[in-house]
Amino acid sequence: MTAYLDAAATTRMDPRVAEVVLHWMTEDWGNAGSRTHGWGTRAKRAVQQAREQLARQIGVSSAELIFTSGATESNNIALLGLAPHGERQGRRHIITSAIEHKAVIEPLEHLVSRGFEVDFISPGSSGRVSVEAIQEHLRDDTLLVSLMHVNNETGVIQPVAELADHLRGTATYLHVDAAQGFGKLTEDLRGPIDLISISGHKIGAPKGVGALVIRRRGRDTVPLTPLMYGGGQERKLRPGTLPVPLVAGLAKAAEIFENEHADWWAATAGFRARLVHALRKTQVRFNGDQEHVVPHILNVSFDGVDAEALIVQIKELVAVSTGSACTSASYTPSHVLRGMGLPDNIAANGLRLSWFPDQANELDVDELAAEIAEFQAGTAFLG
The missing domain is CATH 3.40.640.10 (Type I PLP-dependent aspartate aminotransferase-like (Major domain))
Structure with missing residues (x-):
């Protein structure tokens, strides 16, 4: 699923x-x-x-x-x-x-x-x-x-x-x-x-x-x-x-x-830690100050990878977006990442991963990281 x-x-x-x-x-x-x-x-x-x-x-x-x-x-x-x-x-x-x-x-x-x-x-x-x-x-x-x-x-x-x-x-x-x-x-x-x-x-x-x-x-x-x-x-x-x-x-x-905030926060932060650990096996950039973030949103860019192509590649594993639901259909560089002064190759290829624990825990983060790493390798070879 x-x-x-x-x-x-x-x-x-x-x-x-x-x-x-x-x-x-x-x-x-x-x-x-x-x-x-x-x-x-x-x-x-x-x-x-x-x-x-x-x-x-x-x-x-x-x-x-x-x-x-x-x-x-x-x-x-x-x-x-x-x-x-x-x-x-x-x-x-x-x-x-x-x-x-x-x-x-x-x-x-x-x-x-x-x-x-x-x-x-x-x-x-x-x-x-x-x-x-x-x-x-x-x-x-x-x-x-x-x-x-x-x-x-x-x-x-x-x-x-x-x-x-x-x-x-x-x-x-x-x-x-x-x-x-x-x-x-x-x-x-x-x-x-x-x-x-x-x-x-x-x-x-x-x-x-x-x-x-x-x-x-x-x-x-x-x-x-x-x-x-x-x-x-x-x-x-x-x-x-x-x-x-x-x-x-x-x-x-x-x-x-x-009423359930403490449990939600702990479970969400736990999933984030596992996800970040797995993604470090790829060539990844974490966008934004990681010391001042909520536990359920992570913005990443993968070296040499087109974000839209990657979304298609991993769509059987995970549903993600390139940014705000109000603008993600426009295929233009993120105004948020641009507003942070990041170059267009990063701003145009940022992925937003955001989750609640009851749905995120279905994901095998190591499988996702392996799929991304393989896609990066293939992209580099074709390039």
Whole structure:
């Protein structure tokens, strides 16, 4: 059986989560906005319980968390929703990194077309942006810093908690795309981060649900303007009927991840150690700072090997990708690896291996390494 090593793209829904989702789809199917009968009351209660649970995990009040369709929508609400405030205040400068997900880069590129100035900081070959580099770019008119929690291609952890401490005493807001970090490194998100985007399907929840944390600064809330109108749900920032089954599924997945975190981390790190040991038998480069990475994402380049050709070669053994699921079909050099200053022959041939233990353990890592080494030898011979 082919092992699934593309968990950074999406994960299998946990069967315990699927059971919860099915219940709210087929038994308690009420609209959380209906207040005249039991179905609506039960749905509303389920949403509130989910909101309170997720808020507790991140260390905010339930009033500081809204549900969305996922991290991409949360990013757009945070970035585009803050723009009118920046325009009113004459603060049109934004700082971000060159390795952000397209769900951050593209909204910011849109803001550039509206007259904003965006600094895209390169992290260097480590893939880790320094707090000092961000501080050097801060200005009096800096509206926002947007920095991802965990890079989706390299797994490198960014110093978001430290950055939050530095920015809290300033007028500059901090947004963190935590699509890859929530559940795995939730402790980092409990600091004074103003806006946090969360995705469900990276932790065994259904696709199509996420959240945006809008943390208050004392009595002041982040001045966001809604992108859509109609209905007034979710503090009028995300109108529309709430998908109660997905919301309940997200909460259940987050609960499972919190309760089983230590076991997940140990098993995931154990598989990583075995995989890295096996891959060292090939001519391999590990991309990014390996001292500051989550245990379930590994980005590698193999000397003299075309990544797309290698994926075809090993597809019976393992399912992997060349990078973000949003861009891996484009066959262009990774903007993340390029943003780290890596040469095109590496940036165009990086492979992302990402896993959850229950699917990764099906893989014989020594067999995979032998297959890659043989392919490298054959490529070198043909070359």
